[in-house]
Amino acid sequence: MPTLIINETEAQLVVTVDETRIDAAIATRFKDRLREIVLRGRKPVRLDMSRVDFMDSSGLGAMIAVRKALPESLPLVLEGLTPNVERVFRLTRMDSVFEIRPATTPQA
Amino acid sequence: MSSIERQNAGPKSRPATRTQPMFHRVLQADPQDVRQALTDLRARFTPAVDADAMGRLELVLAEVMNNVAEHAAAPGAGSGSMHLCVIMQEGGLSCAITDDGGKLPADCLKPRNLPALDPLDLPEGGFGWFLIQGLTQSLCYYREDHRNCLAFTVPYQLSGPISG
Numbered sequence: 001m002p003t004l005i006i007n008e009t010e011a012q013l014v015v016t017v018d019e020t021r022i023d024a025a026i027a028t029r030f031k032d033r034l035r036e037i038v039l040r041g042r043k044p045v046r047l048d049m050s051r052v053d054f055m056d057s058s059g060l061g062a063m064i065a066v067r068k069a070l071p072e073s074l075p076l077v078l079e080g081l082t083p084n085v086e087r088v089f090r091l092t093r094m095d096s097v098f099e100i101r102p103a104t105t106p107q108a
Numbered sequence: 109m110s111s112i113e114r115q116n117a118g119p120k121s122r123p124a125t126r127t128q129p130m131f132h133r134v135l136q137a138d139p140q141d142v143r144q145a146l147t148d149l150r151a152r153f154t155p156a157v158d159a160d161a162m163g164r165l166e167l168v169l170a171e172v173m174n175n176v177a178e179h180a181a182a183p184g185a186g187s188g189s190m191h192l193c194v195i196m197q198e199g200g201l202s203c204a205i206t207d208d209g210g211k212l213p214a215d216c217l218k219p220r221n222l223p224a225l226d227p228l229d230l231p232e233g234g235f236g237w238f239l240i241q242g243l244t245q246s247l248c249y250y251r252e253d254h255r256n257c258l259a260f261t262v263p264y265q266l267s268g269p270i271s272g
Contacts, residue, residue, distance in 0.1 A: 024139035056170040057235040084163040
């Protein structure tokens, strides 16, 4: 099972992806697990991706499916993308769909 | 001049031994074996290949091999294994992937655009061959008897339309 560390506050859900790879070997389980978490939370989501050093198109597909499962009004912010992960978002232009922030911002 | 020097003489003399890493693996066509092969490949080529080229190589190979795992090596179609070979050449990493599964549809190799980016219904797939085509050079495919052979180069430095 993909390891996702959940830190819920009143205002938001911070999910840390504790996996080094989001690839075809775990994409489906990753999608199901993350979708379940964000749908249960019904809050703005910050996803800390700084431990992920590889993602392929099936991992990207999982991220898109989770984004689509959330109402458009709820933000899904991706933080701490490593170069290999950032490349996939950029080449597929999905960096225009997700809100991507360079590093962890101080908690409001 | 010794006989060895004579053998190595001439305008294109090469060192007698190559010390660059290479990688060859026969693996089961499933995502877990693909992951293991890519992890081992990264260890083999680091630090001879820089992180940017390594990242592009790993992405392309993941896309190709997961396609093989998903489509070509379906149950009943071939042995369910594939071969991967990667060597370092002058301008990039030359790769060959072969398998004995079903034939690759011709559409895969036609020039690709990104799937339509409809904000109301985002595509969740269809990125694989776009990435493969964009990140490789000299991409070629042939069918030899019952085997698919796909070969391409991932350049060390990027100068193409998509940088990455």
